[in-house]
Each structure stands twice: as structure tokens, then as C-alpha cells.
Amino acid sequence: xxxxxxxxxxxxxxxxxxxxxxxxxxxxxxxxxxxxxxxxxxxxxxxxxxxxxxxxxxxxxxxxxxxxxxxxxxxxxxxxxxxxxxxxxxxxxxxxxxxxxxxxxxxxxxxxxxxxxxxxxxxxxxxxxxxxxxxxxxxxxxxxxxxxxxxxxxxxxxxxxxxxxxxxxxxxxxxxxxxxxxxxxxxxxxxxxxxxxxxxxxxxxxxxxxxxxxxxxxxxxxxxxxxxxxxxxxxxxxxxxxxxxxxxxxxxxxxxxxxxxxxxxxxxxxxxxxxxxxxxxxxxxxxxxxxxxxxxxxxxxxxxxxx
Amino acid sequence: xxxxxxxxxxxxxxxxxxxxxxxxxxxxxxxxxxxxxxxxxxxxxxxxxxxxxxxxxxxxxxxxxxxxxxxxxxxxxxxxxxxxxxxxxxxxxxxxxxxxxxxxxxxxxxxxxxxxxxxxxxxxxxxxxxxxxxxxxxxxxxxxxxxxxxxxxxxxxxxxxxxxxxxxxxxxxxxxxxxxxxxxxxxxxxxxxxxxxxxxxxxxxxxxxxxxxxxxxxxxxxxxxxxxxxxxxxxxxxxxxxxxxxxxxxxxxxxxxxxxxxxxxxxxxxxxxxxxxxxxxxxxxxxxxxxxxxxxxxxxx
Numbered sequence: 001x002x003x004x005x006x007x008x009x010x011x012x013x014x015x016x017x018x019x020x021x022x023x024x025x026x027x028x029x030x031x032x033x034x035x036x037x038x039x040x041x042x043x044x045x046x047x048x049x050x051x052x053x054x055x056x057x058x059x060x061x062x063x064x065x066x067x068x069x070x071x072x073x074x075x076x077x078x079x080x081x082x083x084x085x086x087x088x089x090x091x092x093x094x095x096x097x098x099x100x101x102x103x104x105x106x107x108x109x110x111x112x113x114x115x116x117x118x119x120x121x122x123x124x125x126x127x128x129x130x131x132x133x134x135x136x137x138x139x140x141x142x143x144x145x146x147x148x149x150x151x152x153x154x155x156x157x158x159x160x161x162x163x164x165x166x167x168x169x170x171x172x173x174x175x176x177x178x179x180x181x182x183x184x185x186x187x188x189x190x191x192x193x194x195x196x197x198x199x200x201x202x203x204x205x206x207x208x209x210x211x212x213x214x215x216x217x218x219x220x221x222x223x224x225x226x227x228x229x230x231x232x233x234x235x236x237x238x239x240x241x242x243x244x245x246x247x248x249x250x251x252x253x254x255x256x257x258x259x260x261x262x263x264x265x266x267x268x269x270x271x272x273x274x275x276x277x278x279x280x281x282x283x284x285x286x287x288x289x290x291x292x293x294x295x296x297x298x299x300x301x302x303x304x305x306x307x
Numbered sequence: 308x309x310x311x312x313x314x315x316x317x318x319x320x321x322x323x324x325x326x327x328x329x330x331x332x333x334x335x336x337x338x339x340x341x342x343x344x345x346x347x348x349x350x351x352x353x354x355x356x357x358x359x360x361x362x363x364x365x366x367x368x369x370x371x372x373x374x375x376x377x378x379x380x381x382x383x384x385x386x387x388x389x390x391x392x393x394x395x396x397x398x399x400x401x402x403x404x405x406x407x408x409x410x411x412x413x414x415x416x417x418x419x420x421x422x423x424x425x426x427x428x429x430x431x432x433x434x435x436x437x438x439x440x441x442x443x444x445x446x447x448x449x450x451x452x453x454x455x456x457x458x459x460x461x462x463x464x465x466x467x468x469x470x471x472x473x474x475x476x477x478x479x480x481x482x483x484x485x486x487x488x489x490x491x492x493x494x495x496x497x498x499x500x501x502x503x504x505x506x507x508x509x510x511x512x513x514x515x516x517x518x519x520x521x522x523x524x525x526x527x528x529x530x531x532x533x534x535x536x537x538x539x540x541x542x543x544x545x546x547x548x549x550x551x552x553x554x555x556x557x558x559x560x561x562x563x564x565x566x567x568x569x570x571x572x573x574x575x576x577x578x579x580x581x582x583x584x585x586x587x588x589x590x591x592x593x594x595x596x597x598x599x600x601x602x603x604x605x606x607x608x
Contacts, residue, residue: 049565077565079370079574102568104372161455168541170370170566170573189367190544193458193552196536196562207446208456 040068041265047074047081047094048172049197050119050216051254054287055094058273061281065272069265078102078172085257086111091266093257096172112261115253116273118288119216121177122230122238122250124202126211130229133157137234141181144212147188152210160210164192165201167214173198176252177214181233202228218286240288246297251288339585346582348575349378360579366543366559368573370566378576380583382545386555389546390460390535391528394467399521402472406479406517411505422480428473437534440466445538452550458540459552466534471524478523482516483509515598522598526591530584532557556580 045055052075059071076084078095082102085093093099096119099108123141125133129152136144136155143149144162153159166187167174178184195201198215205211206227217238220230230238233250242248262270272278279289349355353374363379405425409417444465449457486509494504510517540552541562560577567573 075565077567079566079568079571083569101371102571163456168562168566169367170563172566190542192542193456194541194543194554194562196541200537208449210455 039066039265039268041070043069043071043092043265043269044090045071045073045081045092045094045256046076046084046090047092048078048096048254049075050096050172050218051094051116051256053218054117054254054282054285055256055273057281057285058278059269061278062269062272066265066268069269071269077170079170082111082257085259088259091258092270095255095257096252097175098255099257111257111259114256114258114262114270114274115290116256116270117254117282117290118243118251118293119176119218119254120238120240120243120248120251120288121173121181121214121216122220123177123181123212123214123233124205124220124228124230126205126209127227127229128209129157129160129212130231133231134229135232135235138181138183141233142183142185145182145187145192146185147191158210163208163211164188165204165208165211165213166192166194167198167201168194168196172252173214173216177250180250180252181214216286221284221286240283240286243288244292244294244297246294246300253290254287342578342582342585345575345578347579348570349572349579353378353572353575360576360583364545368576369571370568370573371571372568374572376572376576378572378579380556380559380576380580382543383554383556383559383580384583385545386460386539386553387529387557389553390463390467390539390555391525393460393464393549394471394528395521395525397464398468398472398475398524401468402475402479402520402524403517405472405476406483407505407510409476410480410483411501411509417480422477425473425476428469429477433470433531433534436466436470437537440534440538448550454550456540456552458538459550460539460546461549462538462540463535463555464549466538467528467531470531470534471528474527475520475524478520479513479517482513482520485516486512518598519595522591522594526588529587529591530557532561536561556584 043059052073055073059073063069063071074090078097079102081090081093082095082099083093084090086099086103086107093111095102099111099113103111123136133152133156140149140155144155145164145166147164149155149162151159151161164187169189174187178186193204195204195213198219201213202215202219202224205213212231217240220228232238233248236242236247236249238248238250243251256270256273258266258270261267273282274290276289276291279291282289349360350357355378360378360380361384362381363377364381365377365379366382367377368374369376405421409421413421440462445457445462447457448454448459448462490508490512491504494508499507535555536558539555539558541554541558542552543554544551546553560580563573564577567577
């Protein structure tokens with residue numbers, strides 16, 4: 001009996017410790033330094049896990065320039081980032097989606113959007129499928145993800161059942177892919193294996209024959225490139241160039257939201273990440289530079305963006 | 308002066324202990340109230356019925372504040388029940404055998420090597436189990452049974468079985484040890500063999516302690532999220548057999564809690580699942596009290 005009580009007690013203690021940790025610390029950035037090397041201040045950010053690697057890399061480069069600025073960045077999902085920037089817990093809320101889609105209208109209105117980069121989503125397949133299937137039409141892609149096409153031989157691949165490996169419904173990656181690659185058709189959720197993050201997804205695709213899924217280009221750099229095969233849609237390969245010129249349409253903005261106009265160190269950091277100087281590094285990490293987007297592509301997207 | 312000392316000796320300690328105790332009770336209640344406050348929104352704000360939540364298999368909550376989606380969690384409930392049930396089926400024979408071995412058959416080896424080895428199991432974090440599960444177990448299942456994917460009920464159950472093995476074994480061994488020595492001696496005195504004594508005398512007398520261990524293990528299995536999420540496949544469909552991927556209550560929360568908008572229908576539905584898990588663990592604790600209450604009662608006789 002004693003043992004049981006102590007086990008129960010331990011569980012409760014662990015639970016409350018978890019709650020305490022979950023509450024987190026509230027901090028906001030306050031700085032009125034200029035653009036000199038002695039600028040100081042604190043930058044806190046949280047949200048999208050797709051944007052986090054870039055935000056962290058930029059933070060490292062930024063701190064090399066301004067050593068007195070401290071930067072704390074966390075993942076946690078777009079929804080969390082937007083909520084936290086909205087209630088003032090962090091200075092920057094990173095999001096894959098427009099704030100309007102996750103917050104109530106009046107809360108979203110108080111936030112200022114900084115489209116720091118674009119991210120391109122690519123369908124990826126296991127390499128043994130990738131040897132034969134280099135291109136899929138949009139119709140084929142929709143048919144595959146809605147589980148109507150069940151075998152790769154129907155689209156010119158090997159005789160293997162198709163294994164769908166995707167992301168949860170609340171994922172920003174999935175939202176973009178559904179909207180622009182599948183024309184809004186929902187994936188067959190009773191036939192897909194969902195994975196919690198893109199890294200795991202990539203590993204699953206690599207290990208399972210006949211697997212197809214989708215990741216951001218930022219996951220297909222370096223050694224990851226050869227692990228899976230990225231497939232072209234309607235002949236357009238998922239590359240940054242094709243995103244810039246509008247041939248490849250499965251892309252979205254990555255947003256850094258601030259509550260009100262950004263000031264001080266936060267402003268300097270957002271300006272730094274959007275600068276041409278950092279743009280080259282950004283492309284090498286697989287993210288697209290917003291200013292390189294062709295204007296016709298941008299205006300088309302902006303018109304439909306907030307829908 | 309004397310009075311002050313006495314105060315210090317008697318009341319200060321008692322006050323501290325009481326304060327901490329009351330605080331912990333308050334925390335438990337606060338968690339319950341918080342979960343109810345968050346989770347009941349599915350039924351009050353978004354107007355879903357309890358029947359829909361428990362028995363519908365259609366899970367498609369809207370990730371916004373208008374609602375209008377579907378919150379049927381039956382797939383996850385079945386997923387949790389089937390993985391935990393299968394895990395118990397796998398692990399109970401092993402746990403019972405280990406408990407009997409380390410108390411009755413080889414008590415010295417048990418106390419010096421076996422028991423500490425089992426306790427090491429407890430300290431391994433669940434993410435490690437999950438990781439080993441995805442990188443060793445899942446490919447092994449895929450190859451052994453010639454499946455296309457190895458994720459599924461069997462992988463999740465095996466991982467859970469390993470995780471709850473130490474809890475059940477330790478509690479069962481304690482229960483067996485607490486059977487009075489006189490019972491065994493009486494049994495031997497009547498000419499029973501060792502196995503007859505274990506089967507007819509020791510096990511029946513340790514029954515409720517063993518049952519308590521099994522329920523504790525089940526409670527742990529139900530609440531485990533990380534390791535299961537990594538190997539179950541997270542497919543929103545009922546399992547057709549022990550190899551098919553499915554999803555469960557905890558994995559669903561873990562997968563979507565970061566992305567869902569706070570206070571939206573999706574987020575609220577996840578809190579409702581959390582509330583359900585809270586009720587399930589209350590139920591388990593209630594069962595444990597019921598079972599161990601019986602022991603005290605029968606000992607009094």
C-alpha cells in the first residue's frame with residue numbers, strides 16, 4: 001500500500017513539475033539601441049519548427065556582429081508561437097501560416113507580419129520508387145494522397161503498394177502541401193502514417209519501400225539529398241529557382257510576427273535575416289529569399305494569401 | 308523558553324509536513340479542475356455530444372474558432388485499449404515467472420542480481436525505448452513478417468510490454484514475499500512439493516498484490532506517449548490485425564498539441580482527450596484501492 005501511495009505521489013509531483021515548466025518564463029524584449037556593435041537587448045522567439053533552423057543560424061551570425069544581444073529561440077509549433085507573441089510571452093512568433101488562420105481576428109490585427117523567407121515543399125519518395133518515378137502530374141499526386149491510386153505501377157513505378165507518410169493535420173507543412181499541391185483535397189487520413197516532425201518523416205521514407213511523403217527543401221540539403229528522391233510536379237522540379245519564377249507552386253511564406261512594430265534588437269534581427277547579405281546563406285540552407293520572388297508570383301499569392 | 312522549544316519540536320515539523328501535504332492535494336485537484344475547464348469546451352462551446360466523442364470514429368476537428376468538425380475519438384480509445392491489452396498479455400507471464408523465480412526459487416540470486424537488474428529497466432527514459440523501438444524493433448517486425456511497414460499495434464505492444472515489465476514484477480514480488488512464511492512451512496509439513504506450495508498456497512494468497520501490480524502496469528502503459536507515438540504508426544484507422552498501424556490517445560495529443568490554435572476546436576478536443584486520460588487514471592487508482600482494500604479486510608478476519 002505504502003509503495004502504491006508513493007508511486008501515486010511521485011506521479012503527482014512529476015505532473016506538477018511538468019506544469020510548472022510548461023508555464024515558462026515571461027519575458028519581452030526591450031531595447032532602444034542603435035545599429036552599432038554595442039547594441040544590447042534580449043530577443044525571444046518561439047513557434048514554427050520549419051523556421052527554427054534558419055532562425056537559429058541567423059541568430060548565430062547576428063550575435064557574431066552584436067555580441068551583447070541575447071537570443072532565445074524555441075520550437076513548439078506555429079499555433080504556439082502565434083499565441084505566445086500575441087499574449088506577450090515572446091517578442092517574435094514564428095509561423096508557417098498567416099496569423100489570421102490561428103488567432104481570432106482582433107488578436108491577429110495587433111500583430112505585424114514580417115515575411116522573412118519562403119519555404120518550398122517537395123514530394124519525396126523512397127529511392128527505389130525514385131529510380132523510375134521522377135515526375136507526377138498534379139492529378140496523380142492527388143489520387144495518390146487520397147489513397148485512390150494504391151500501387152506505384154499505376155503511375156509508371158515498380159509493382160509496390162504505396163505507403164503514405166505524412167504530417168499531422170495541424171502541421172504547417174501539411175497545410176501548405178494540401179493547399180497548393182493537392183488543390184485543397186484532404187489526404188486520406190485513414191491510410192496515412194503520420195509523423196511528428198519532418199526529420200522522422202524523412203527517415204521513414206528512406207526506410208520504407210514504396211513510401212511517399214513531403215518535406216521542406218531545407219530538409220533536403222547536404223547528406224539528406226541522396227537519402228530520398230524529390231519528385232517534380234507537372235514537370236516542374238522543386239527547386240528555389242522554380243519557386244522564384246513561379247513554375248513550382250508548392251511554397252509558402254515563413255512569418256516572423258511581432259506585437260506592434262518591431263523595435264531595437266528585434267528590429268535589427270529581423271532586418272538582418274531579410275538582408276541580401278544573409279540571403280546567400282539562407283539559400284544554402286534551402287530557404288528562399290522573399291525579395292527574389294518574381295513580382296507576378298507574389299501578387300498572385302498575396303491576392304489569395306489570407307483566404 | 309521551554310515552551311518555545313516544545314513548539315519547535317512538536318508543531319514546526321508538523322506544520323511543514325501538513326503544508327506540503329495540503330499543497331500536493333491542492334495541486335492534484337487543480338490539475339483535475341484545469342483539465343475539466345479546458346476539456347469540457349468540446350461539449351459546451353463546440354456542442355459535441357459525449358456519445359460522439361466516445362463512440363464515433365470520425366476525427367476531424369476544425370483548427371479554428373468556428374468549430375463544425377468531428378471529434379470522434381473511438382479510434383484512439385480502441386488503439387490504447389488494444390496496445391495495452393496486448394502488452395499485458397505478453398508481459399504478465401514473464402512478470403509472474405520472474406517474480407516467482409526471484410522470491411521462491413532463487414531468493415539470493417534474485418535479491419543480489421535479478422532485482423537490481425529489473426530496477427535498471429525502470430530508470431531508462433521512454434524516449435530511449437521509443438528510439439530503440441523505431442530503429443531495431445520496427446525494421447525487425449517488417450522483415451520477420453514480410454510486411455511493407457513495421458509500425459503498428461505489435462511494435463507498440465512490445466515496447467509497452469518491456470516498459471511495464473519492471474513495475475509489475477516488482478509489485479508482484481513484494482506481494483509474494485509478504486505471504487507469511489508459516490503458510491509455506493505448513494504446506495511443506497503436509498507433504499507438498501515446492502511447486503505445489505507456490506501454485507496452491509503462495510500465489511492465491513498474493514493474488515490481490517499481483518493484481519495491483521498488473522493494474523499499475525496498465526496505468527503506466529495507458530499514459531505512455533512518447534515511445535508509443537514513435538512506433539505505432541499514427542494512422543487514424545482502426546487496427547485490422549496486430550500488424551496494422553493505428554493511433555492512440557496519448558500519441559494524438561503529442562502529435563497535434565503544438566500546432567493546434569489555442570482555444571480552437573482542435574485544441575479543445577485534445578484537452579478532452581487529456582481529461583479522458585485523467586479519468587482513466589482515476590479509475591485505475593480506484594481499482595487499486597478496491598483490490599488492496601480487500602487484502603486488509605481479509606487479513607483482519
